[in-house]
Amino acid sequence: MTTAREVAYDVISAVRTSDAYANLLLPREIVRAGLTPGDAALATELTYGTLRRMGTYDAIIASAAGRPAVEIDPPVLDALRLGAHQVLATRVPAHAAVNETVELARQAAGRKITGFANAVMRRITERDEAAWLTRVEGKARSDDERLSIRFAHPVWVIRALRRALAAEDRADELHDLLAADNAAPQVTMTALPGLAEIPADAVRTTQSPIGFRLGGGDPERTVTASAGRIRVQDEGSQLAALALSRALPVRDGERWLDLCAAPGGKTAVLAAEAHANGAVLEANELSPARARLVRQSVAGVPGEVPVSEEDGRSRAGKGRYDRILVDAPCTGLGALRRRPESRWRKTPSDVPELSALQAELLAAAVEALAPGGIVAYVTCSPHLAETAGVVAEVERQFEGRIAQLDARAVVASVSVSPIDLPAQTDGSGRAQLWPHRHGTDAMSITLLQRT
Numbered sequence: 001m002t003t004a005r006e007v008a009y010d011v012i013s014a015v016r017t018s019d020a021y022a023n024l025l026l027p028r029e030i031v032r033a034g035l036t037p038g039d040a041a042l043a044t045e046l047t048y049g050t051l052r053r054m055g056t057y058d059a060i061i062a063s064a065a066g067r068p069a070v071e072i073d074p075p076v077l078d079a080l081r082l083g084a085h086q087v088l089a090t091r092v093p094a095h096a097a098v099n100e101t102v103e104l105a106r107q108a109a110g111r112k113i114t115g116f117a118n119a120v121m122r123r124i125t126e127r128d129e130a131a132w133l134t135r136v137e138g139k140a141r142s143d144d145e146r147l148s149i150r151f152a153h154p155v156w157v158i159r160a161l162r163r164a165l166a167a168e169d170r171a172d173e174l175h176d177l178l179a180a181d182n183a184a185p186q187v188t189m190t191a192l193p194g195l196a197e198i199p200a201d202a203v204r205t206t207q208s209p210i211g212f213r214l215g216g217g218d219p220e221r222t223v224t225a226s227a228g229r230i231r232v233q234d235e236g237s238q239l240a241a242l243a244l245s246r247a248l249p250v251r252d253g254e255r256w257l258d259l260c261a262a263p264g265g266k267t268a269v270l271a272a273e274a275h276a277n278g279a280v281l282e283a284n285e286l287s288p289a290r291a292r293l294v295r296q297s298v299a300g301v302p303g304e305v306p307v308s309e310e311d312g313r314s315r316a317g318k319g320r321y322d323r324i325l326v327d328a329p330c331t332g333l334g335a336l337r338r339r340p341e342s343r344w345r346k347t348p349s350d351v352p353e354l355s356a357l358q359a360e361l362l363a364a365a366v367e368a369l370a371p372g373g374i375v376a377y378v379t380c381s382p383h384l385a386e387t388a389g390v391v392a393e394v395e396r397q398f399e400g401r402i403a404q405l406d407a408r409a410v411v412a413s414v415s416v417s418p419i420d421l422p423a424q425t426d427g428s429g430r431a432q433l434w435p436h437r438h439g440t441d442a443m444s445i446t447l448l449q450r451t
């Protein structure tokens with residue numbers, strides 16, 4: 001029988017050895033192991049917690065082992081990371097965590113490693129997390145490196161997040177943001193507008209008018225029972241889709257396009273909004289496998305949403321549209337809570353490549369707008385190169401032909417209760433959502449209108 005710890009270990013190993021995504025692999029492994037709901041929750045906490053805080057644990061393990069983490073045999077290091085997480089951040093009894101870790105290390109690397117694994121784990125149990133942090137932070141060479149160890153974010157990500165907060169004069173919120181990135185997000189759901197009701201016993205979200213959280217029970221069961229009209233979706237994604245559909249009153253017969261649609265969460269909201277307001281929606285997704293997810297996502301909405309499988313840069317110009325969503329491929333630095341390993345995988349060199357593609361997708365969308373049409377440029381990254389930088393470049397390209405709408409005012413008008421969206425120091429209308437401030441992914445929303 002496979003235990004919760006073994007499932008967590010296998011997923012953590014697969015993330016390292018085969019670039020697996022924990023959020024996709026873990027649910028499959030939980031089913032395969034036949035874990036009870038309690039053990040499934042434990043496996044999830046252990047996997048996500050260990051992967052998120054890996055940088056911190058590596059510094060602690062290195063100190064306890066007296067050698068850099070990179071010099072430890074990787075399968076053994078994975079076991080120690082999982083062990084450190086249990087000892088320092090969960091209520092798993094220390095002796096159980098030590099024994100299990102030594103056993104995992106033995107299975108991975110043989111008997112000869114048990115003495116080492118045992119010694120490192122015992123040393124880790126000698127201090128609590130706060131004492132370890134004080135000790136390992138003392139070795140940092142800069143303030144950013146200290147933050148990097150304490151909050152388990154790479155230094156370049158910390159700098160990018162600080163700059164994005166400073167762009168709205170809120171750099172003092174950096175610690176809150178980094179802490180929020182390390183907490184498990186609550187499961188938020190959406191009832192597609194006009195097609196499903198928010199359950200009476202649910203807690204409504206305070207910003208999105210179509211969002212809620214279940215008081216208890218299984219979200220998947222609610223989704224299935226609704227025939228796809230209730231979906232799991234971050235509240236920020238709900239606001240981003242509504243910012244486009246509700247920016248201006250909808251005229252009958254408007255044509256809408258979702259240019260980078262998969263897996264289709266925002267497509268489903270747009271499809272429901274289009275259906276309710278007499279507009280027609282088309283969707284597009286480059287990856288055929290992911291385009292299938294988009295088709296599934298709109299299955300619960302009456303009417304047809306054709307889904308093409310093309311490069312958005314050439315697809316956009318095949319029509320004239322009144323509203324286009326460009327929810328562009330991005331670094332995902334705004335969704336670190338959800339994808340625990342991603343912060344360690346992304347590199348600064350991903351940014352220029354992605355921002356070049358983002359600018360091309362946005363330019364193609366602007367080109368395809370009918371007069372008066374609007375494009376919502378959305379990223380689940382707050383990195384300024386992917387947000388303000390891309391928009392500034394496209395504004396230069398289309399000078400005199402596009403105007404920026406006040407996305408902050410639109411999001412505020414959609415929001416159920418007052419929402420804290422400070423002005424951007426660049427004077428733009430961009431709305432930036434944050435995990436620590438809004439409880440959402442860090443979505444950036446810009447609205448551009450063709451004049």
Ligand SMILES: C[S@@+](CC[C@H](N)C(=O)[O-])C[C@H]1O[C@@H](n2cnc3c(N)ncnc32)[C@H](O)[C@@H]1O
Nearest residue numbers: 260261262263264265266286311312327328329
């Ligand atoms: C951020 S995701 C979109 C999320 C989606 N809007 C949702 O809410 O579920 C970006 C998508 O763009 C797709 N993509 C990447 N390059 C593309 C391109 N050149 N043209 C169209 N889609 C692209 C990716 O496969 C990915 O599915």
